[in-house]
Each structure stands twice: as C-alpha cells, then as structure tokens.
Amino acid sequence: MLRYIANRVLIAIPTLLLVSIFVFMLQKLLPGDPILVLAGESRDPETIAFLREQYRLNDPLIMQYLYWLMDVLRGDLGISLRTGLPVTELIAQKLPVTLQLAVMSMIFATLIGIPAGVMSAVRKGTFWDYLANFVALSGLSIPNFWLGIMMILLISVNLGWLPASGYESPWVDPVRSFQTMLMPSIVLGTALAATLMRHTRSSMLGVLQADYVRTARAKGLREKVVIRRHAFRNALLPIVTLSAIMFGELLAGAVLTEQIFTIPGFGKMIVDAVFNRDYAVVQGVVLVTATGFILINLLADVAYVLLNPRMRATI
Amino acid sequence: MRITTLMTTLLSTVALGSMAAAADLRIGLNEDPDSLDPAQSRTFVSSLVYESLCDRLFNTNIDMEIIPELATDWSWSEDGLTLTINLREGVTHHDGTAFNAETAARVLDRNMNMPTSNRRAELSSIDTAEATGEHELTLTLNGPDVTLLAQLAHHAGRMYSPDAAEAAGDRFGAAPVCTGPYSFAQRVEGDRIVLEKFADYWEADEYHYDRVIYQPIPDTTVRLANVRSGDLDMIERTAPSDVPSIRDDARLQLFEVANIGYQGITINIGNGPRSEGPLGSDARVRQALSLSIDREALNQVVFEGQYVVGNQWAAPGTTWYDESDPVPARDVERARELLAEAGVETPLRIEMQTGNAPVAMQQGQVIQAMAADAGFEITLRATEFATLLSENVQGNFDMSQQGWSGRIDPDANISAFVGSDGANNDQHYRNEEVDALLAQARAEPDPEARKALYDQTRAILKEELPLIYLYHIKYFYTLRDGIDGFEPYADGIIRLRGVSG
Numbered sequence: 001m002l003r004y005i006a007n008r009v010l011i012a013i014p015t016l017l018l019v020s021i022f023v024f025m026l027q028k029l030l031p032g033d034p035i036l037v038l039a040g041e042s043r044d045p046e047t048i049a050f051l052r053e054q055y056r057l058n059d060p061l062i063m064q065y066l067y068w069l070m071d072v073l074r075g076d077l078g079i080s081l082r083t084g085l086p087v088t089e090l091i092a093q094k095l096p097v098t099l100q101l102a103v104m105s106m107i108f109a110t111l112i113g114i115p116a117g118v119m120s121a122v123r124k125g126t127f128w129d130y131l132a133n134f135v136a137l138s139g140l141s142i143p144n145f146w147l148g149i150m151m152i153l154l155i156s157v158n159l160g161w162l163p164a165s166g167y168e169s170p171w172v173d174p175v176r177s178f179q180t181m182l183m184p185s186i187v188l189g190t191a192l193a194a195t196l197m198r199h200t201r202s203s204m205l206g207v208l209q210a211d212y213v214r215t216a217r218a219k220g221l222r223e224k225v226v227i228r229r230h231a232f233r234n235a236l237l238p239i240v241t242l243s244a245i246m247f248g249e250l251l252a253g254a255v256l257t258e259q260i261f262t263i264p265g266f267g268k269m270i271v272d273a274v275f276n277r278d279y280a281v282v283q284g285v286v287l288v289t290a291t292g293f294i295l296i297n298l299l300a301d302v303a304y305v306l307l308n309p310r311m312r313a314t315i
Numbered sequence: 316m317r318i319t320t321l322m323t324t325l326l327s328t329v330a331l332g333s334m335a336a337a338a339d340l341r342i343g344l345n346e347d348p349d350s351l352d353p354a355q356s357r358t359f360v361s362s363l364v365y366e367s368l369c370d371r372l373f374n375t376n377i378d379m380e381i382i383p384e385l386a387t388d389w390s391w392s393e394d395g396l397t398l399t400i401n402l403r404e405g406v407t408h409h410d411g412t413a414f415n416a417e418t419a420a421r422v423l424d425r426n427m428n429m430p431t432s433n434r435r436a437e438l439s440s441i442d443t444a445e446a447t448g449e450h451e452l453t454l455t456l457n458g459p460d461v462t463l464l465a466q467l468a469h470h471a472g473r474m475y476s477p478d479a480a481e482a483a484g485d486r487f488g489a490a491p492v493c494t495g496p497y498s499f500a501q502r503v504e505g506d507r508i509v510l511e512k513f514a515d516y517w518e519a520d521e522y523h524y525d526r527v528i529y530q531p532i533p534d535t536t537v538r539l540a541n542v543r544s545g546d547l548d549m550i551e552r553t554a555p556s557d558v559p560s561i562r563d564d565a566r567l568q569l570f571e572v573a574n575i576g577y578q579g580i581t582i583n584i585g586n587g588p589r590s591e592g593p594l595g596s597d598a599r600v601r602q603a604l605s606l607s608i609d610r611e612a613l614n615q616v617v618f619e620g621q622y623v624v625g626n627q628w629a630a631p632g633t634t635w636y637d638e639s640d641p642v643p644a645r646d647v648e649r650a651r652e653l654l655a656e657a658g659v660e661t662p663l664r665i666e667m668q669t670g671n672a673p674v675a676m677q678q679g680q681v682i683q684a685m686a687a688d689a690g691f692e693i694t695l696r697a698t699e700f701a702t703l704l705s706e707n708v709q710g711n712f713d714m715s716q717q718g719w720s721g722r723i724d725p726d727a728n729i730s731a732f733v734g735s736d737g738a739n740n741d742q743h744y745r746n747e748e749v750d751a752l753l754a755q756a757r758a759e760p761d762p763e764a765r766k767a768l769y770d771q772t773r774a775i776l777k778e779e780l781p782l783i784y785l786y787h788i789k790y791f792y793t794l795r796d797g798i799d800g801f802e803p804y805a806d807g808i809i810r811l812r813g814v815s816g
Contacts, residue, residue, distance in 0.1 A: 032701030036708060040349075040357025043731075043738040044436040051431065083504055084350040084488050090504055149536055156544040164544040165537055166530060167506055262532045264506035272347070272505065277701050 001305070005298065012294045019290045020072075020283065024065050027279055034277035038081050055081065068283060077287070078280030082272070087284035090269065095288065097167060098265040101188065101258075102250035104181050106243065108189030109196055114239065116193070117200025121208060122227060132197060139194030148187045148260040155183060165262040184261040188254050192246055199242050203235040210234070236307060244300030248293035253285075338525035342809065343538045343550035347505050347531035352480075352488030353473035354425055354432040359720045359807065360531075363551065365473055366808050367510055367527050369493030372400065372419070373468035379575065379723050379805050381464050385414070385474055385494065395459035395760065402450040407515045408476035409498035416446035421477035423454075431485065434471040436738070438463075459758040461765070465724030496522040496811070505531060523815035542567060542793050549798065551809060553791035555621035561793055570792040571621075572803035576721030576728070577628050579784040580667070580682075585743035586710030593659045594713055600663070601780035603653040607689035608682055609645035610785055617678050623787040627773060628719070628728045630787040635725045635766060637773040650689035661690030668706060668715040671697040675716060707741040715741070717782070723806065725769055726757050733772075733781055744781035 035051050036043070052058055056067055071078060077087035113136075120132035156164035163180050170177040207213065208231050216230045217223075253267025262268075266285055273281035305311045348361035353369055356362075374384040383389070389400045406414040423444040426434035440460035447453040456463070466472065479492035491499050496519065497510035508529040512522060530547065532538040535554040541547040543566065553561065553569070561569045582601055583590040593600045610624035626642045629635035654661060669679040676697050683693040698706060707715050719739075722728055730753050731737040735745045749772050756768040776782070790807045800813040 030702075031705060032699070033705040033708070034701070036704045037701045038357070040433060044433055045738065046435055047431065047433055054431070082349055084352070084355065084485065085504060093503055094505075149540075152537060152540045152544075156546070157540050160544060164541045164546045165532060166541075166546065167503075260534060260537055262506070262530065262534075262537065264503055268505055275699065275701060 001302075005302070008298050008301070012291075012298075015294060016287065016290055020069070020287055021065065023283060023286045024068070024279075025061075027274075027277075027282055028061060030274075030277065032277050034081055034279060037276050068280075072287070077284035080273075080281050081278045082276045082281075087280050090281060091284055091288055094264060094266050094269055094285075096169070097263060098251060098253055098267075100170065100177075100181060101184060101254065101263060101265055102247060104185035105188040105192060105250060105254075106247055108185050109192035109246070110243070112189070113193035113196025114200050117197040118204055118227070118232060118235075120197070121201045121204030124205065132201075136194040136197045139190040140198075142190070144187055144191065144254075145256045145260055147190065148183070148257060151183050151187065152260070165260070167263050180261075181263075184254075184257050184263055187260075188250070188257050195246070196239065196242065200235065200239055203238050204231060207231045207235040233307065237304060240300050240303050240307065244296050244303075248296045251292040251296070252289045339528060340524040340526070340549070340811070340814070341528045341530060341547045343541055343547045344529050344531045345535075345538070345552040346533055348508070348529075350488030351491045351499070351502070351508075353470050353475055353491070353493075354429055354434055354480075355488055356470050357433050362470070362806075362808050364508055364510075364529050365470070365493075365495075367497040367811055368491060368495045368499060369473040369475055370406075370495050371468055372402075372472040372474065373464055375468055375723055375804070375806060377802060377804055381468050381723070384468075385419075386467075389464070391760070395461075395758070396456045398454040398456065398463065399447070400452045400454070402452055403517065404450055406494055406517050408479070408492055408494050409513055410476050410479050410492045411515075412476050412478055414474060414494050416448060416450055416452040418477050419452050419474060420444040420446050422474055422480075423471075425477060425480060426471055437466045437469070437471045459760075461760050462724040462726045462757060465722065465727070468723065497527055500526070507531075518812070521812045523813075524811070527811065539793060542795055545795065547795075549792065549794045549801070549809070551790065551792055551807070553793045555618045555789075555791065557793075558619065558621055558791060561791075566796050568794045568796060568798070568801075570794065570801060570803040571789050572805050572807075573623050573630055573633075574721055574788050574790055574807060575630075575633075575723065575805045576719045576787065577625060577630070577784050578716075578718045578786050578788060579782055580714050581707070581712075581717040581732075581742050581782055582714045582780065583710060583712055583742050584779075584781050585745060586741060589710055589713055590743070592665070592713065593657060593663060594665050597657045597659070598779050599653045599657040600659060601783065602778075603650040603657075603689055604686060604691060605780060605783045606643060606646045606650040606653070607686045607691065608783075608785065609685055610642060612645075612685070613678065613681050614786055616681050617674060618786075621791075622789055624785070625787050626777075626784050628732075628784060629725070635769060637770045639770070640773050640777050645685070647688050654690050659690075662687075662692035663690060664692045664694070665713045666694045666696055668696050668698050668703055668712045670703065670716060671699050679716065710741070710743070718788075721806070725765075726753070729753065729769070729772070730757070733776060742781050744779070746775060746779065749775055 035048050035057065038051060039048050056064055068078065079086055080090060116132045120129040123129050152164050155161050162183055167180050168176040213226060213231050216226045253265050253270060255267035255271050258265045258268040266289065270282060270285045344360055344363060346360050348364050349358050350356055351361065351364065353365065370385045372384060372386045373381050376382050385403050385406060386400045387403050389398060391398055402416055402419060408414055423438065426432055427438045427441060440456045440458060440463055442455045442457045445453050474494050476492040480487045496513060496516045498513045500511045501509040510527045512525050532541060535557065538550045539553060539557055542550050558569065561567050583595050614620055614622050614624050623630050624642055625631060627636060627640065631642060667679055669675045679695040683695060686693050703715065706712055719728065731739040733740060733744050733749055734753050735750050752768050752772045756765050759765040759768060790803060792803055794801055798814065798816040800815055804810060
C-alpha cells in the first residue's frame with residue numbers, strides 16, 4: 001500500500017510540471033499586456049520600463065519560466081502584480097476560505113444527493129422517485145448566479161435571516177462564518193447534489209439487479225440490510241470517484257458563486273488575476289489547485305481499496 | 316426584582332449591540348483597490364480608502380476648488396519657480412512620529428524617485444523638495460507649472476510616514492502608515508480593508524466611527540442588496556438602472572453628483588496602418604460620425620437618462636466648458652453630406668472596439684444603429700479590458716470606447732489624450748498648435764486667461780475630432796436611512812468628515 005502511494009506521488013511530480021508549463025504558455029498566449037494594466041490611467045513611461053525589467057518580461061519565455069520554477073522550488077511563488085502582495089500570502093488567505101466552501105457544499109450535496117439517489121432507486125417508479133428526479137433536474141438546470149441572487153433577495157433582504165454576502169473566518173466568529181457560508185454552499189451544493197443523486201440512482205439500480213443482491217434476498221435478509229450492506233456499499237464505488245472529482249473542482253474555486261456572495265476564495269482571485277494579467281497569481285493558484293486535485297484523487301483511490309477488498313489484490 | 320434585572324440586562328445588551336453596530340461604518344466598493352502605497356496606487360477606488368487613511372497636502376471643496384489640508388497656506392514666487400508651503404503643526408503619523416516639513420520632503424522625494432512609483436510624471440516639474448523650516452516646505456521647479464497644486468491634492472500629495480515606508484520598502488502598501496483620521500488595521504484581499512480610528516488625529520472630533528470597513532463587492536445588484544439588508548451602511552457607484560427603485564425605498568437615501576471625467580470614442584488618427592482609412596484620414600468623416608449620434612437618446616436608452624450628455628472633456632455648465640461649442644443635435648442629413656463631400660463610398664465599414672461589460676456593449680449597439688442611418692456600417696468588437704488597452708497602444712483599432720475618471724486640474728483631462736507626447740494618446744493625434752496652446756495653458760496662473768487657451772484648443776479639436784465626447788457619468792451613492800452629514804463630491808471620493816448615524 002505504502003509503495004503504491006509513493007508511486008502515485010512520484011507520478012504527480014511530472015504531472016505538476018506539465019500543468020505549470022501548460023498554464024504558463026497559455027497565459028502568454030493571451031493578448032494584453034500586464035504592465036499596461038498595472039500602469040493604470042497615468043501610464044508613466046519610466047515606471048512602465050522599470051516594471052517590465054523588474055518582472056523580467058523582457059526575457060525570453062523559457063527563461064521567465066525557469067526563473068519562476070526556481071523560485072517555486074525555494075518556496076517563493078512570486079509577487080502579485082496588482083496588489084504587490086506575495087502570492088504565498090494570498091494563497092494562505094484564500095485556501096481556508098475555498099476549503100471551507102468546498103467542504104460545506106460537499107456536505108450539503110452528499111446529505112441530499114446520496115439518500116435521494118438511494119431512495120429513488122429503491123422506490124423506482126413511485127411518487128418519491130419522480131419527486132427526487134424533478135428536484136434533481138431543477139438543481140441541474142437552475143443557474144447558480146440566478147439562484148444566488150434570488151436567495152439573497154429573499155433570505156437576506158426580505159426576511160433578514162442571513163447576511164447577504166461577505167465572509168468571516170471560523171476562528172474569529174464561528175457562528176457568523178457559518179451564516180455567511182450557508183447560502184453559497186446551498187447554491188453550490190444543489191447542482192452537485194443533483195449530479196450525485198442521478199449517479200447514485202443509476203449505480204444503485206445496476207447493483208440492485210446483481211446476483212449477490214438476489215442471493216442476499218433469497219437468504220431471507222431484511223430489505224434494509226440488503227440495501228445497506230450489500231447494495232449500497234457496492235454502489236458507492238463510482239460515487240466516491242465522482243465526489244473526489246467534484247471536490248477537486250471545488251478547490252479551483254467557484255467563480256460565479258464567489259462573485260455573487262463576495263467570498264474571497266480561489267475562484268474570484270483567479271478570475272481577477274486573469275483579467276489583470278497577474279501571471280504569478282494565476283500560476284500559483286493553478287499549482288496549488290492541481291496539487292490538491294491530485295491529492296484528493298489519491299485519497300479516493302485509497303478509499304476504493306478500503307471499500308472494496310477485491311481491489312487490494314490489484315495493487 | 317429578578318424580572319427587572321433581567322429586563323435591564325436585556326435592554327442594555329440590545330443598547331450595547333446597537334452601539335457597537337453604530338461605531339462601525341461599512342462601505343461597499345465597486346472593486347478591490349490596488350496597492351495602498353500612495354506612491355504606487357493607480358486606481359480611482361484606492362482614493363476612496365485613502366481619504367480616511369492618508370491626508371493630502373491639499374484637498375478640494377465641494378466645488379472642486381483647491382483648499383489646504385495638511386498645508387495651511389502657500390505662496391508662489393514671482394517667477395512661478397518656487398512654491399512655499401506652510402504645514403499644519405501638531406500632526407502625527409499613525410506610528411507616532413511627527414509630521415513636519417522634513418517628513419513631507421522625504422515623502423515627495425520617495426514619490427519622485429522610487430523606481431516603482433507612479434507619481435513621477437505627476438511631480439516631474441519639481442526639481443527639489445526641501446524643509447526650509449520646521450513646518451515650511453519649499454519646492455523648487457524646473458519650469459512654471461500651475462497644475463502642481465492639483466497634483467498635490469491627489470495621490471502625489473498624500474502624506475505618510477517616511478520612516479515606516481523606508482522600513483517596509485516595496486511592501487509598504489500592505490500596511491500603510493499615514494496621517495489620516497483612521498489608521499490601517501487589516502486587509503484581506505478581495506474581501507475587506509479595515510481602518511481604526513486614530514485617537515491622535517488633529518481633527519478627531521469630526522470623525523464619528525470607531526472603525527471604517529471597506530468591502531469590495533463588484534456585482535451592483537449584490538452591493539445594493541447588502542445595503543437593503545443592512546449588512547452595509549453605504550455603497551458607491553450604484554447602477555443607474557437601480558436608481559428609480561432606490562428613490563422609492565424609504566429605508567434608503569440616494570445621493571448623486573456629476574463626475575469630472577468623460578466618456579467617449581477615441582479614433583485612430585495616426586497609429587499604424589489602421590489609421591489610413593477614411594475615418595482616420597478625413598476629419599469630415601469623423602464629424603459625420605459625431606453628427607449621426609443622438610447623445611440624449613443614448614443616455615435614455617442605456618442609462619435611463621441618468622447621465623449628462625456632453626461634447627467636450629468638461630461637462631456642460633461646469634467651469635471649463637466652452638459655451639461657444641454646445642452639444643450638437645443629431646443631424647443625419649448633414650452627416651450624409653459630409654460623407655459625400657469626403658468622397659466616401661457608403662456604407663463605410665469601420666470597427667468599434669468596446670468593453671465586454673453588458674452596458675458597454677449595449678452602448679456600442681446604440682451607436683451602431685444610429686450611425687447606420689448616416690451611412691456607417693459599424694462592426695462591434697467586444698474586448699476584455701487588458702486586451703483593449705494593448706490593442707489601443709498597438710494601434711490595432713479603428714475606433715475604441717474610452718473613459719476617463721477626471722482630475723480637478725484641466726490639464727490632466729486633456730494633455731495626456733491629445734498632446735503629441737501624451738501617455739494616453741493612443742490615436743497618435745499630433746498637432747503642434749494644440750501642443751503649444753496646452754504648454755502655454757500649463758504655465759498660465761490666471762484662470763480666465765487659461766480658460767481662453769483651452770477654448771482655443773476646442774476650436775481646433777471640434778473640427779479634427781480625434782476624440783468624440785459623448786457623455787459624463789454620475790456617481791450614485793446609496794446610504795441606509797439614518798446616516799447624516801454625507802455630501803457627494805464630483806471627484807467621487809467619499810469624505811467621512813462630519814458623517815454620523
């Protein structure tokens with residue numbers, strides 16, 4: 001097992017390198033000049049020339065990349081062009097926010113999506129199945145930004161139950177932190193819950209037809225036990241994969257949701273950074289996100305092994 | 316007895332709660348400011364935060380006239396080459412060091428010499444800044460410059476602790492130390508900037524909040540929802556489309572003021588091959604385009620009629636507006652004649668670069684439809700901001716939407732855009748006569764004589780039209796009910812002096 005994990009970590013290194021090269025080159029393909037954005041309305045030519053030199057924008061691309069890579073190996077992700085703050089500091093500010101939003105949305109999605117999926121598979125063709133499908137379809141079709149603005153207008157403006165937007169760290173004020181994150185996690189979570197529900201349903205339907213389920217029933221096990229121990233556990237494997245991918249995507253930030261609820265997470269930062277051509281920030285966030293994605297997929301693979309003893313033989 | 320105690324406790328808790336809330340002022344901003352180092356800042360929005368954080372040598376009153384702030388009075392030498400400024404006594408920086416002529420001179424030095432400073436062009440007329448007394452600052456100029464006071468009433472004149480700046484170097488903007496009514500407490504990028512009341516401020520009694528919290532919320536709908544729900548006390552730059560509903564809402568107050576900047580179209584006159592078509596090479600074609608646009612209709616359709624139509628960099632009715640050149644009415648007939656005189660085959664195909672925000676694109680579509688009646692076939696290219704900037708600089712445009720946030724000194728609203736060496740002259744308009752008039756105006760201390768010089772440039776520019784001015788935006792502020800003492804200023808900067816509630 002340890003060797004398996006070590007192997008996976010080693011494979012991650014070239015993957016990360018490729019990702020960083022890819023993002024670096026893509027950014028340079030974008031039209032637009034970061035220094036012009038940086039120079040602002042007054043565009044002092046001397047300052048422009050100095051900044052170009054300081055940020056090594058006159059060097060060949062390959063050198064620019066190597067400089068960046070060497071800095072990264074020393075633990076320095078560079079300086080944000082826009083705010084002048086170190087990228088590591090910005091990431092340290094945003095990572096907990098993004099993690100909190102991702103975890104809360106995943107919890108919401110899992111709590112709603114998986115039970116709804118199981119129920120609609122077990123009670124296929126009944127009212128509950130149709131209801132769950134209807135809700136899931138709505139969750140998938142309602143755009144995040146619309147749902148977000150509607151929730152703000154209803155819950156914050158009209159009812160005054162929750163703050164309209166903003167963020168508070170759980171270490172400073174846990175109650176307010178939960179309150180500010182509740183609406184965004186519901187907005188993000190509904191679409192995820194819908195996807196999870198659809199997949200759980202189809203996975204469960206497949207498993208419920210399997211021979212071992214029939215055998216379990218034939219043994220005279222109670223239906224609850226059949227579903228929980230035999231069917232659900234086996235149906236869970238594809239759901240774990242899906243959840244890992246979803247969670248990984250959440251780590252890249254949820255652009256629209258963060259924008260609407262003004263949550264200072266990765267999504268908002270990376271969009272601002274792209275618009276300002278703040279190369280160092282984009283590179284840094286992508287590197288951290290890619291690392292997170294790889295890590296979570298590794299955890300998902302480990303979870304397979306724990307869930308399914310047959311997998312142990314293959315590693 | 317017990318019930319009374321309970322009631323008292325409850326009431327005092329409620330009272331304490333509302334007191335705590337009243338001591339914080341939460342202001343929603345349209346975007347997140349850039350670096351908070353006054354030497355480096357380059358955005359309008361940073362001025363809003365600075366106004367509570369860093370005093371300036373000069374400020375402006377509500378009529379946009381220059382008034383002393385950290386200066387008390389000033390005098391020019393006969394030849395206009397020496398400016399002597401007396402400074403306010405008893406002022407302290409947030410780090411406890413005293414503010415005096417020596418620190419002010421060091422701040423100006425840093426603004427003029429730091430390689431990453433964005434203030435160098437603004438202060439380029441200063442040769443030396445010296446402390447000639449404990450509170451007397453003397454600036455020696457390399458040539459007469461009547462715009463200097465206005466520069467010292469902007470970013471370049473914001474005073475900070477030179478000791479703190481030296482210690483922090485390039486990172487000073489992360490935790491600035493200034494002289495304003497509030498000191499820097501915390502910044503979470505993209506989320507909030509928190510300032511705390513500075514007890515030793517020279518006018519501390521005039522500031523009534525313990526903390527001021529600036530929160531960037533780019534979405535106008537969400538920003539407004541936050542005032543409606545009571546999560547914010549005040550927001551700036553409310554969307555014109557929301558104005559009617561705010562007027563009807565008893566819980567909100569609306570303030571508006573016409574901005575000193577302008578919005579218009581830049582036309583490529585001499586920047587590369589794309590300037591060689593009829594639009595760039597024949598002024599009559601540009602005049603035709605200007606005449607084909609109904610500015611008031613544009614204002615009604617896109618901005619609910621809330622903005623001010625215009626045809627010059629100064630808005631109609633303001634000090635620097637040239638009354639002899641009023642806003643032209645739409646005249647499609649004349650536009651067609653002009654195109655015929657120019658020998659242009661219609662429809663004339665041209666491309667207009669616009670921003671990619673919905674309002675910018677809508678504006679482009681309205682202009683496209685109006686110009687079509689006169690014989691222009693405009694294609695629109697919606698471009699994201701960073702790309703638009705570099706396309707403009709490289710001359711890869713026929714015409715391009717342009718806006719300027721405005722400065723109190725007229726020179727800054729025109730020279731950079733039509734002067735031959737202007738940093739923002741992307742259309743590469745070159746006219747020696749205009750250059751000479753602008754240089755003369757820059758050195759002319761008498762406002763009336765100066766205005767006459769700017770009017771002379773109008774006479775040329777309205778014929779040649781390197782820039783077609785269309786309208787002037789208004790700043791709308793929405794405040795929750797109960798806040799008193801707020802007044803909107805044409806420069807858009809929020810002043811908290813005397814604001815309470």
